[in-house]
Amino acid sequence: MTASTRLTDRKRSAILAAAAEQFRIHGYENASVDGIAALAEVSKRTVYNHFPSKETLFAETILQMFESSAGMLELSYRRDLSLREQLEELMRQKMRSLADRDFLDLARVAIGEAIHAPERTLPILARLGELEEGVTRWIRAAQDDGRLRPGDPAFAATLLQGQVKTFAFWPQIAMGAAPLAQVEQERVIDAAVSMFLSYFAVDAD
Incomplete structure:
Protein backbone atom coordinates (compact mmCIF):
# COMPACT_ATOMS: atom_id res chain seq x y z
CA MET A 1 0.00 0.00 0.00
CA THR A 2 1.45 3.35 -1.04
CA ALA A 3 1.60 6.46 1.14
CA SER A 4 -0.95 8.10 -1.15
CA THR A 5 -3.35 5.19 -0.73
CA ARG A 6 -2.96 5.28 3.06
CA LEU A 7 -3.69 9.01 3.09
CA THR A 8 -6.77 8.49 0.94
CA ASP A 9 -8.00 5.73 3.26
CA ARG A 10 -7.42 7.92 6.31
CA LYS A 11 -9.38 10.76 4.74
CA ARG A 12 -12.25 8.43 3.88
CA SER A 13 -12.32 7.07 7.45
CA ALA A 14 -12.23 10.61 8.85
CA ILE A 15 -15.15 11.61 6.62
CA LEU A 16 -17.22 8.60 7.71
CA ALA A 17 -16.47 9.25 11.39
CA ALA A 18 -17.42 12.91 11.02
CA ALA A 19 -20.57 12.00 9.10
CA ALA A 20 -21.62 9.53 11.80
CA GLU A 21 -21.28 12.23 14.45
CA GLN A 22 -23.11 14.86 12.40
CA PHE A 23 -25.97 12.54 11.45
CA ARG A 24 -26.34 11.38 15.06
CA ILE A 25 -26.45 14.95 16.39
CA HIS A 26 -28.39 16.73 13.65
CA GLY A 27 -30.28 14.00 11.77
CA TYR A 28 -30.11 13.55 8.02
CA GLU A 29 -31.84 16.72 6.89
CA ASN A 30 -29.97 19.11 9.16
CA ALA A 31 -26.52 17.59 8.80
CA SER A 32 -24.51 19.47 6.20
CA VAL A 33 -21.66 18.39 3.98
CA ASP A 34 -19.87 21.61 4.97
CA GLY A 35 -20.11 20.62 8.63
CA ILE A 36 -18.92 17.08 7.89
CA ALA A 37 -15.95 18.39 5.88
CA ALA A 38 -14.98 20.81 8.65
CA LEU A 39 -15.16 18.12 11.33
CA ALA A 40 -13.14 15.70 9.19
CA GLU A 41 -10.62 18.47 8.42
CA VAL A 42 -10.90 17.99 4.67
CA SER A 43 -12.31 20.11 1.90
CA LYS A 44 -15.89 19.82 0.74
CA ARG A 45 -14.53 18.74 -2.63
CA THR A 46 -12.66 15.87 -0.94
CA VAL A 47 -15.91 14.68 0.63
CA TYR A 48 -17.56 14.61 -2.79
CA ASN A 49 -14.55 12.85 -4.31
CA HIS A 50 -15.21 9.96 -1.94
CA PHE A 51 -18.99 10.16 -1.81
CA PRO A 52 -20.90 11.66 -4.76
CA SER A 53 -23.85 12.79 -2.65
CA LYS A 54 -24.98 13.31 0.92
Whole structure:
Protein backbone atom coordinates (compact mmCIF):
# COMPACT_ATOMS: atom_id res chain seq x y z
CA MET A 1 0.00 0.00 0.00
CA THR A 2 1.45 3.35 -1.04
CA ALA A 3 1.60 6.46 1.14
CA SER A 4 -0.95 8.10 -1.15
CA THR A 5 -3.35 5.19 -0.73
CA ARG A 6 -2.96 5.28 3.06
CA LEU A 7 -3.69 9.01 3.09
CA THR A 8 -6.77 8.49 0.94
CA ASP A 9 -8.00 5.73 3.26
CA ARG A 10 -7.42 7.92 6.31
CA LYS A 11 -9.38 10.76 4.74
CA ARG A 12 -12.25 8.43 3.88
CA SER A 13 -12.32 7.07 7.45
CA ALA A 14 -12.23 10.61 8.85
CA ILE A 15 -15.15 11.61 6.62
CA LEU A 16 -17.22 8.60 7.71
CA ALA A 17 -16.47 9.25 11.39
CA ALA A 18 -17.42 12.91 11.02
CA ALA A 19 -20.57 12.00 9.10
CA ALA A 20 -21.62 9.53 11.80
CA GLU A 21 -21.28 12.23 14.45
CA GLN A 22 -23.11 14.86 12.40
CA PHE A 23 -25.97 12.54 11.45
CA ARG A 24 -26.34 11.38 15.06
CA ILE A 25 -26.45 14.95 16.39
CA HIS A 26 -28.39 16.73 13.65
CA GLY A 27 -30.28 14.00 11.77
CA TYR A 28 -30.11 13.55 8.02
CA GLU A 29 -31.84 16.72 6.89
CA ASN A 30 -29.97 19.11 9.16
CA ALA A 31 -26.52 17.59 8.80
CA SER A 32 -24.51 19.47 6.20
CA VAL A 33 -21.66 18.39 3.98
CA ASP A 34 -19.87 21.61 4.97
CA GLY A 35 -20.11 20.62 8.63
CA ILE A 36 -18.92 17.08 7.89
CA ALA A 37 -15.95 18.39 5.88
CA ALA A 38 -14.98 20.81 8.65
CA LEU A 39 -15.16 18.12 11.33
CA ALA A 40 -13.14 15.70 9.19
CA GLU A 41 -10.62 18.47 8.42
CA VAL A 42 -10.90 17.99 4.67
CA SER A 43 -12.31 20.11 1.90
CA LYS A 44 -15.89 19.82 0.74
CA ARG A 45 -14.53 18.74 -2.63
CA THR A 46 -12.66 15.87 -0.94
CA VAL A 47 -15.91 14.68 0.63
CA TYR A 48 -17.56 14.61 -2.79
CA ASN A 49 -14.55 12.85 -4.31
CA HIS A 50 -15.21 9.96 -1.94
CA PHE A 51 -18.99 10.16 -1.81
CA PRO A 52 -20.90 11.66 -4.76
CA SER A 53 -23.85 12.79 -2.65
CA LYS A 54 -24.98 13.31 0.92
CA GLU A 55 -27.40 10.43 0.41
CA THR A 56 -24.54 8.10 -0.56
CA LEU A 57 -22.52 9.25 2.44
CA PHE A 58 -25.47 8.60 4.75
CA ALA A 59 -25.90 5.09 3.38
CA GLU A 60 -22.21 4.26 3.77
CA THR A 61 -22.16 5.68 7.30
CA ILE A 62 -25.10 3.51 8.36
CA LEU A 63 -23.61 0.42 6.72
CA GLN A 64 -20.21 0.93 8.31
CA MET A 65 -21.71 1.37 11.77
CA PHE A 66 -23.84 -1.74 11.33
CA GLU A 67 -20.95 -3.81 9.96
CA SER A 68 -18.92 -2.86 13.03
CA SER A 69 -21.79 -3.97 15.26
CA ALA A 70 -22.53 -7.14 13.30
CA GLY A 71 -18.84 -8.02 13.28
CA MET A 72 -19.06 -8.53 17.04
CA LEU A 73 -21.34 -11.52 16.47
CA GLU A 74 -18.72 -14.09 15.60
CA LEU A 75 -18.87 -17.43 17.39
CA SER A 76 -17.89 -20.60 15.59
CA TYR A 77 -20.22 -23.53 16.14
CA ARG A 78 -18.71 -26.26 18.35
CA ARG A 79 -20.20 -29.73 18.60
CA ASP A 80 -18.40 -30.38 21.89
CA LEU A 81 -20.35 -27.63 23.70
CA SER A 82 -24.03 -27.50 24.54
CA LEU A 83 -26.34 -25.55 22.27
CA ARG A 84 -27.54 -23.49 25.23
CA GLU A 85 -24.04 -22.45 26.24
CA GLN A 86 -23.18 -21.32 22.73
CA LEU A 87 -26.49 -19.55 22.09
CA GLU A 88 -26.30 -17.69 25.38
CA GLU A 89 -22.85 -16.39 24.45
CA LEU A 90 -24.10 -15.34 21.01
CA MET A 91 -26.98 -13.43 22.57
CA ARG A 92 -24.65 -11.76 25.08
CA GLN A 93 -22.61 -10.55 22.12
CA LYS A 94 -25.83 -9.31 20.54
CA MET A 95 -26.75 -7.45 23.72
CA ARG A 96 -23.34 -5.75 23.80
CA SER A 97 -23.64 -4.62 20.19
CA LEU A 98 -27.15 -3.25 20.72
CA ALA A 99 -26.11 -1.34 23.85
CA ASP A 100 -23.59 0.83 21.99
CA ARG A 101 -24.90 4.41 22.30
CA ASP A 102 -23.44 5.59 19.00
CA PHE A 103 -25.01 2.65 17.20
CA LEU A 104 -28.40 3.31 18.80
CA ASP A 105 -28.30 7.02 17.96
CA LEU A 106 -27.46 6.37 14.33
CA ALA A 107 -30.02 3.55 14.09
CA ARG A 108 -32.65 5.98 15.40
CA VAL A 109 -31.78 8.43 12.61
CA ALA A 110 -31.95 5.68 9.98
CA ILE A 111 -35.32 4.42 11.20
CA GLY A 112 -36.67 7.96 11.34
CA GLU A 113 -35.58 8.50 7.75
CA ALA A 114 -37.25 5.23 6.76
CA ILE A 115 -40.53 6.76 7.92
CA HIS A 116 -40.05 10.18 6.34
CA ALA A 117 -38.12 9.21 3.21
CA PRO A 118 -38.60 5.47 2.57
CA GLU A 119 -37.37 5.71 -1.00
CA ARG A 120 -33.97 6.78 0.36
CA THR A 121 -33.69 4.59 3.42
CA LEU A 122 -35.43 1.27 2.80
CA PRO A 123 -32.74 0.06 0.36
CA ILE A 124 -30.19 0.72 3.12
CA LEU A 125 -32.21 -1.24 5.67
CA ALA A 126 -32.54 -4.09 3.19
CA ARG A 127 -28.75 -4.23 2.87
CA LEU A 128 -28.43 -4.22 6.65
CA GLY A 129 -30.56 -7.34 6.85
CA GLU A 130 -28.19 -9.08 4.46
CA LEU A 131 -25.25 -8.29 6.75
CA GLU A 132 -26.72 -9.78 9.94
CA GLU A 133 -25.20 -13.17 9.30
CA GLY A 134 -23.31 -14.25 12.42
CA VAL A 135 -26.23 -15.98 14.16
CA THR A 136 -27.52 -17.39 10.86
CA ARG A 137 -24.16 -19.04 10.16
CA TRP A 138 -24.09 -20.59 13.62
CA ILE A 139 -27.63 -21.98 13.23
CA ARG A 140 -26.83 -23.38 9.80
CA ALA A 141 -23.80 -25.21 11.23
CA ALA A 142 -25.88 -26.64 14.09
CA GLN A 143 -28.50 -27.79 11.58
CA ASP A 144 -25.82 -29.45 9.45
CA ASP A 145 -24.66 -31.25 12.58
CA GLY A 146 -28.18 -32.56 13.16
CA ARG A 147 -28.70 -30.79 16.48
CA LEU A 148 -31.27 -28.26 15.27
CA ARG A 149 -34.33 -28.93 13.17
CA PRO A 150 -33.82 -28.38 9.43
CA GLY A 151 -35.32 -25.30 7.86
CA ASP A 152 -34.48 -21.75 6.88
CA PRO A 153 -31.63 -20.64 9.20
CA ALA A 154 -32.29 -16.96 8.49
CA PHE A 155 -35.90 -17.40 9.67
CA ALA A 156 -34.73 -19.10 12.86
CA ALA A 157 -32.10 -16.40 13.48
CA THR A 158 -34.69 -13.66 13.03
CA LEU A 159 -36.99 -15.29 15.58
CA LEU A 160 -34.20 -15.63 18.12
CA GLN A 161 -32.74 -12.15 17.70
CA GLY A 162 -36.19 -10.60 17.49
CA GLN A 163 -36.91 -11.65 21.06
CA VAL A 164 -33.75 -9.92 22.24
CA LYS A 165 -34.44 -6.77 20.21
CA THR A 166 -37.92 -6.53 21.68
CA PHE A 167 -36.33 -5.72 25.05
CA ALA A 168 -32.86 -4.43 24.18
CA PHE A 169 -33.30 -2.41 20.99
CA TRP A 170 -36.79 -1.18 20.19
CA PRO A 171 -37.56 0.39 23.59
CA GLN A 172 -34.23 2.25 23.41
CA ILE A 173 -34.91 3.36 19.83
CA ALA A 174 -38.57 4.28 20.11
CA MET A 175 -38.89 5.47 23.70
CA GLY A 176 -35.36 6.41 24.76
CA ALA A 177 -35.31 3.67 27.38
CA ALA A 178 -32.07 3.03 29.24
CA PRO A 179 -30.00 -0.01 28.28
CA LEU A 180 -30.98 -3.13 30.19
CA ALA A 181 -29.20 -3.80 33.45
CA GLN A 182 -27.04 -6.93 33.50
CA VAL A 183 -29.57 -8.96 35.48
CA GLU A 184 -32.32 -8.04 33.01
CA GLN A 185 -30.08 -8.92 30.06
CA GLU A 186 -29.51 -12.38 31.50
CA ARG A 187 -33.22 -12.82 32.12
CA VAL A 188 -34.05 -11.97 28.50
CA ILE A 189 -31.27 -14.17 27.14
CA ASP A 190 -32.35 -17.15 29.25
CA ALA A 191 -35.97 -16.84 28.11
CA ALA A 192 -35.10 -16.27 24.43
CA VAL A 193 -32.69 -19.21 24.27
CA SER A 194 -35.08 -21.49 26.19
CA MET A 195 -37.95 -20.76 23.81
CA PHE A 196 -35.69 -21.17 20.78
CA LEU A 197 -34.37 -24.54 21.91
CA SER A 198 -37.80 -25.81 22.92
CA TYR A 199 -38.87 -25.46 19.30
CA PHE A 200 -35.72 -25.95 17.22
CA ALA A 201 -33.53 -28.35 19.19
CA VAL A 202 -33.65 -31.98 18.04
CA ASP A 203 -32.96 -33.29 21.54
CA ALA A 204 -33.01 -31.68 24.97
CA ASP A 205 -29.68 -29.90 25.36
